[in-house]
Amino acid sequence: MKTRWILMAYAAISLLALMLMLSRENLYVVIALVAGILLLGHRELWSLVRYGRMPVIDERVQNNLTGAMRLTGVFFFIASIMLIMLLRFNVFKNTPTELIISGQLVIVGFVYLIGYYYYDRVRPYLGERATRWLKICLITAGLCLSTIALAIVLHNLVSSWFGFEDAFFFIIALLVAPAVLVISLLGSLAIFIKGLSASFSGIEQA
Amino acid sequence: MKTRMKEYRARLGLTQEKLAEIVGVRRETIIFLEQGKYNPSLKLAYGIARALGAGIEEIFIFDDDQT
Numbered sequence: 001m002k003t004r005w006i007l008m009a010y011a012a013i014s015l016l017a018l019m020l021m022l023s024r025e026n027l028y029v030v031i032a033l034v035a036g037i038l039l040l041g042h043r044e045l046w047s048l049v050r051y052g053r054m055p056v057i058d059e060r061v062q063n064n065l066t067g068a069m070r071l072t073g074v075f076f077f078i079a080s081i082m083l084i085m086l087l088r089f090n091v092f093k094n095t096p097t098e099l100i101i102s103g104q105l106v107i108v109g110f111v112y113l114i115g116y117y118y119y120d121r122v123r124p125y126l127g128e129r130a131t132r133w134l135k136i137c138l139i140t141a142g143l144c145l146s147t148i149a150l151a152i153v154l155h156n157l158v159s160s161w162f163g164f165e166d167a168f169f170f171i172i173a174l175l176v177a178p179a180v181l182v183i184s185l186l187g188s189l190a191i192f193i194k195g196l197s198a199s200f201s202g203i204e205q206a
Numbered sequence: 207m208k209t210r211m212k213e214y215r216a217r218l219g220l221t222q223e224k225l226a227e228i229v230g231v232r233r234e235t236i237i238f239l240e241q242g243k244y245n246p247s248l249k250l251a252y253g254i255a256r257a258l259g260a261g262i263e264e265i266f267i268f269d270d271d272q273t
Contacts, residue, residue: 058231059247060238120234124243202241 006069011037032102039109061120068115075111078142079104082149089156114192122195125202130191137188144181148173208267212240214258228257 047055151173158166238244
């Protein structure tokens with residue numbers, strides 16, 4: 001019941017933000033908000049379209065929703081800090097701010113979706129070892145993202161302080177961290193798909 | 207945790223969907239429970255046991271190795 005109220009409050013706030021952004025003609029943010037609402041409420045919308053009623057939110061679904069929301073919240077917090085850092089150092093030159101915020105909103109929606117599917121479908125079918133590896137890959141990816149942002153900032157700082165073009169943080173930001181990020185993301189994706197396919201075949205057999 | 211839900215459900219001629227409806231959960235939750243992929247709360251375990259006309263300890267068998 002509590003989860004349903006949280007979802008309804010979230011939808012109401014999103015609709016309010018949507019109307020506000022529409023009135024201010026920030027179309028990028030409007031599109032991102034619509035995409036976000038569709039991603040967050042895809043189960044409810046699908047159930048309404050297909051069965052004409054809201055889906056049951058039982059204790060398992062509640063736990064999954066809580067887990068996905070917590071994950072999304074943490075991601076949103078970290079992404080916002082990184083974004084503020086990058087904006088502060090004027091990394092996104094000539095890019096409209098509303099486009100950047102829209103991108104962040106859509107990515108947050110995707111993170112929620114992936115988080116929900118992880119808790120709902122993937123985690124029950126992953127063994128302890130695979131779960132541990134998935135955690136390692138995701139933490140590494142998160143650290144790489146932070147490293148990229150930090151290295152860009154440090155590159156700018158060192159270059160302006162010492163008056164020469166810094167190479168160390170430049171290589172870290174453009175080569176090392178992205179390479180490790182790609183590897184860790186591919187690893188996470190492989191484990192995720194493995195768990196998801198095991199889940200689909202497991203549910204089909206039931 | 208191992209369960210004998212499937213066996214008791216078959217005895218009563220209940221489908222997963224029907225049992226889910228009686229207990230007030232999603233069909234997927236019943237599937238995960240039957241496969242031992244989800245540990246229910248005491249409240250849900252009690253509801254399932256009651257719907258299947260048995261005691262909790264008959265339906266859910268606690269595995270000592272998985273503490």
